[in-house]
Amino acid sequence: MNRKEYLEMMRGAGKLDYEIYLNTERLLACQKEPEDLCNPDELQFMIVHQVEELWMKLMGTTLLDIDDEMRAGRTLKALTLFRRVHICQEMMSTQLALLETMSPKDYQEIRLLLGNGSGQESPGFRVLLKMPKDLWQTYVDIYLEGGKRTLEQVYDSEYSHDEAYMMAEALAEFDEQFQKFRNAHMQLIYRSIGVAANSLKGRPVKILDAGIRQKFFPELWSVRAEMTDRWGSSYGIKRDKLEPKTDA
Numbered sequence: 001m002n003r004k005e006y007l008e009m010m011r012g013a014g015k016l017d018y019e020i021y022l023n024t025e026r027l028l029a030c031q032k033e034p035e036d037l038c039n040p041d042e043l044q045f046m047i048v049h050q051v052e053e054l055w056m057k058l059m060g061t062t063l064l065d066i067d068d069e070m071r072a073g074r075t076l077k078a079l080t081l082f083r084r085v086h087i088c089q090e091m092m093s094t095q096l097a098l099l100e101t102m103s104p105k106d107y108q109e110i111r112l113l114l115g116n117g118s119g120q121e122s123p124g125f126r127v128l129l130k131m132p133k134d135l136w137q138t139y140v141d142i143y144l145e146g147g148k149r150t151l152e153q154v155y156d157s158e159y160s161h162d163e164a165y166m167m168a169e170a171l172a173e174f175d176e177q178f179q180k181f182r183n184a185h186m187q188l189i190y191r192s193i194g195v196a197a198n199s200l201k202g203r204p205v206k207i208l209d210a211g212i213r214q215k216f217f218p219e220l221w222s223v224r225a226e227m228t229d230r231w232g233s234s235y236g237i238k239r240d241k242l243e244p245k246t247d248a
Helices: 003-011 017-022 041-071 075-101 104-111 123-143 150-156 162-191 205-212 218-232
Strands: none
Touching: 041 075, 041 104, 041 123, 041 205, 075 162, 123 162, 150 162, 150 218, 162 218
């Protein structure tokens, strides 16, 4: 195969309608030229992280729309948009597997070119860390009527699988999927550089592990534990063993 010819074809001419609309000429120029790569895997490394930024951009703008829809009381629209966000989160976690095809040595060569940069500096990641606080306030204002209603009522004593419950579960799914992404990223760090190593910021990588334990909406997780304790009190700490049924 003529490598040079195929690489040129991949760039495109930037003149067809599809290329113009998607601005493929600039898009495909966002990566290094093949001759400038430190090793062949660097192209993959750049593309995966650039795509992650695009997914986070879509998630961030969609979360802004979700906040508007919740404020307007359009729950079904907000839930549909949340499904879009959840799918983006799943794809973010899944595509990290691509980087597992890279050897630790190849990654070390790429890492030398990052300066002091790290994923903690991602604009999309920083925004997504900040947004949940505002989303939660909107949920409280609209679905908990500014605090007149409680999560205990939504989930237990007045449970009716209503809009307040469905929106709470959408928020919980966002929280859970974000933690799954963080966990997948942490496992990638284990595999590529090892958790005992120092990060590019000079801090132990194991500090990143603290982020896995962070919850955006702790109230949504504590209400489950409270329910379990409350329901469990009816039979005490230790339950009687179930007896097998016998034929009469």
